[in-house]
C-alpha cells in the first residue's frame with residue numbers, strides 16, 4: 001500500500017494489469033468513458049422527447065426517422081447498456097459473495113447487455129431503413 | 131495468511147447518518163433503477179419499430195397516475211445520476227476533495243437535479 005519507491009512511471013501505468021482479474025483498470029476507465037458519452041446523448045434524447053409534444057407513437061417514429069436523432073438515440077442506448085452492465089457488475093461484486101451466484105449474475109448481466117444492444121440496433125435500423 | 135493492508139469499508143450499522151453517505155448510496159440506487167428503465171426504453175424502441183399499438187399502450191400507461199409517478203421518478207433519477215456522475219468525474223481527476231467542497235458539490239447536485247426535472251416537466255406541458 002505505502003510503497004515509497006521513486007519511479008518515473010505515471011500513477012496510471014502503475015495500476016494497469018494489477019489485481020486478481022488484471023482488468024480492473026480497464027473496467028474503471030470504460031465506466032468513465034461511457035459516462036462522458038452518456039451526458040450529451042442522454043440530455044439530447046431527454047429533451048428531444050420532452051420537447052416534441054409526443055403523445056403518440058407515430059410522432060416519435062417521425063422524430064426517430066431523422067438520421068441524427070436516430071444516431072444519438074442509438075448511441076445513448078448502446079452506451080447506456082454498456083455503462084449499466086459495467087455498473088451492475090460492480091454492485092454484484094460488492095454484495096454477492098457466493099462465487100457461483102456471483103458468476104451467474106455477472107453472466108446474465110452480460111447476456112442482457114448484448115440482447116439490449118442487438119434490440120436497439122434492430123429497432124433503429126428498422127425505423128430508419130424500413 | 132497475510133493481513134490485508136487495504137482500507138476496509140465502514141460498518142454501516144455503527145455509522146452515524148450523514149448527508150454525504152445518502153448522496154453516495156443514491157448514486158448506486160439511481161444507477162440500478164436507470165438500468166431497469168433502459169430495459170423498458172429499449173423495449174419501447176423495439177415496439178415503435180414493430181408494433182405501434184403496443185408502443186402507444188406503453189405511452190398510455192405512462193400518462194396514468196402510477197405511470198406519471200414512475201416516469202418522473204426515472205427522469206429525476208436520470209438527472210440526479212447525471213449530475214452526481216459529473217461530481218464523480220471531478221473527483222476522478224482529483225478535484226473537490228475537501229470536506230466543505232464535498233458538501234457544497236453535494237447540495238449543488240441535488241439542486242441541479244430538481245431544476246433539471248422541473249425544466250423537463252414544464253417543457254412537456
Ligand code: HEM
Pocket residue numbers: 031032035036038039042080081083084085086087088090091157158159160161162164165168211212213214215216218219
Ligand atoms: C442510461 C443511463 C445510465 C445508467 C443505466 C447508469 C447506470 C449506472 C450503474 C448501475 C452504476 C453502478 C453504481 C455503483 O457502482 O454504485 C453507475 C455508476 C456510475 N455512473 Fe452511471 N448510469 C447512467 C448514466 C450516467 C451518466 C449520464 C453519467 C454521467 C456522468 C454517469 C456516471 C456514472 C459514474 C461516474 C459511475 C461510477 C460511480 C462509482 O464509482 O461509484 N452515469 N451507473
